[in-house]
Amino acid sequence: MEYAKINGRDFYNMVVNASNKLLEQSEFVNALNVFPVPDGDTGTNMSMTFKAAVKEIENMDTDSIGEISKKLAKGALMGARGNSGVILSQILRGISKGLEGKKEVDVSEFAVGFFEGSNSAYKAVMRPTEGTILSVIRAASEAAVASNANDVVSFMEEVTVKAKEMLDRTPELLPALKKAKVVDSGGMGLYIILQGMFEALKDGISAEIKDITPGASNNSVAQDTQEIDIKFGYCTEFIIIGDAKRAKEFQSQIESLGDSMIVVGYEDVIKVHIHTNDPGLVLSKAVAIGELSKIKIDNMREEHREILMNAQDKENNSNMDENEVVENEKKEYGFITVAMGDGISNIFKDLGMDCVIEGGQTMNPSTQDFLDAVNKINAEHIFIMPNNKNIIMAANQAAEISEKDIRVIPTTTIPQGITCATMFNFDSSVEENCNNLKNAIEDVKTGSVTYAVRDTEIDGIDIKQGNMLGLVEGKIKEVGKDKKEVASKVLEDMLDEDCELITVYYGEEVSDEEASEFENELQDKYEEFDIQFYKGNQPLYYFLMSVE
16 A cells, blocks of 8 residues: 555554554563563563553554644653653653644655654663663664655655664664674664554554553453454574574564564574464574574463463552552651562551552563652652662653652662662751662662573573572672572672672572571671561562672
8 A cells, every 4th residue: 555644543553553563562572682681571561551652542543644643642641661661751752742733644744753852862861872672763764854755654664774774783783682692672663663653654554452461460451352363373582693684584484383483683693473273384494594502482362361361460469559559748848669579568667658669670660650659659759769770761751740859769679779769867857868769879888699590601601591690780690590699699789898788688599598597607707797687479580689
């Protein structure tokens, strides 16, 4: 099909189809995260952000592309999760600015939207890094502005092709991607969105919003499972170790065997994702290209049935307790923090936090979650401690939107957040507290122990899937097979003559007996230190530790 111009209805179908494609491939995007710890959630964050955006336009009765894009941008802004989600929301915000006041647009007018989208994304990041989603949106916008296409379908194809070319170049721009032999996960998410928009226009798709969101509850619990027709039932992912130049050849070979296909080649590796009814046939074609690795096949129909069965349970675990009561009498200071694990949440509550938003490593709270918490607190000044570097941008975005005085203390770890909660001085001014807390978090050294989700090499350290990983300030320092041994080595890496206090929060996978045994070992080893142990019940991380 050809379109000299597109209107709001066309744009609606484009972004809804893009949202559905990103939803389907969010786990594939998650798997591209370079760091081998079990909290790679770029795909989930981008998908949930984009889903919030398209939900905002679901019932709009207009053909104006300006109105649709404005509402879409608002939904993304409020639903933004994680750094990738916030950047995506800013891209949509810029596109909306470029399309403002337009009922329909031609190629040159649509190009303005992409240009503004790229500008907004770069402005949102304090220190832009090339080789990320930023590079991909910039390449897309440059292609848009330079396009001489006569119709929007050809225009979108050019934009998508250039985005893919930049995506394939991201390992050349970021050494960490090159070492891991992956492309940038955020850039991949954006490419999937552009691909979905292009395909909807090219194929004349009338898209409907899919209701199942990764990491969130499904509100359509009562529907019959047969209402959703999963055309291709097996999500198939694997790596071909072979000539990456054959990626396009292989893509053409399997194109007719399914949908939601992504084939990405780099050096001697081709990463493949496809939904198909015949995984065996896909693999048999792949083995002719090279050796196969990391094969993963999931039955999506079975998973869908399980999702429907468990949806009600998930719904009960919402990000915040809606019945939580915050006192009505206005006070000077209010506090919001983020935590995972009921033990850590209770510690924060005992320290006077008004709202503890459940979230963190694998479920980043949205801008809206922070605003909901803000609206529950009747205080003159509200402090937010995000406790995760991937949550800070959403907290800052909430602070910009809200009319209340909100101060975000950029805590990146749970121990930093707890230190801030204990050191807050109610007799000091807002500015004094801001400065003191920001200085205090620099004195907290944080370590953690988790496990590797895949084989890789980081900074010369050989890592195998299932290894215990010891991190100091987010960097892998120790690798081993025993979590307590790794934790002990992490503490050795952090301690110096200025330290006096060791604090350990043990996770849900550590028994009370194991924790008590480890505590005794540390007491014997470090008699001169004050050692504190708490049951954090946090997922994914066996131990969170701090020294001060």
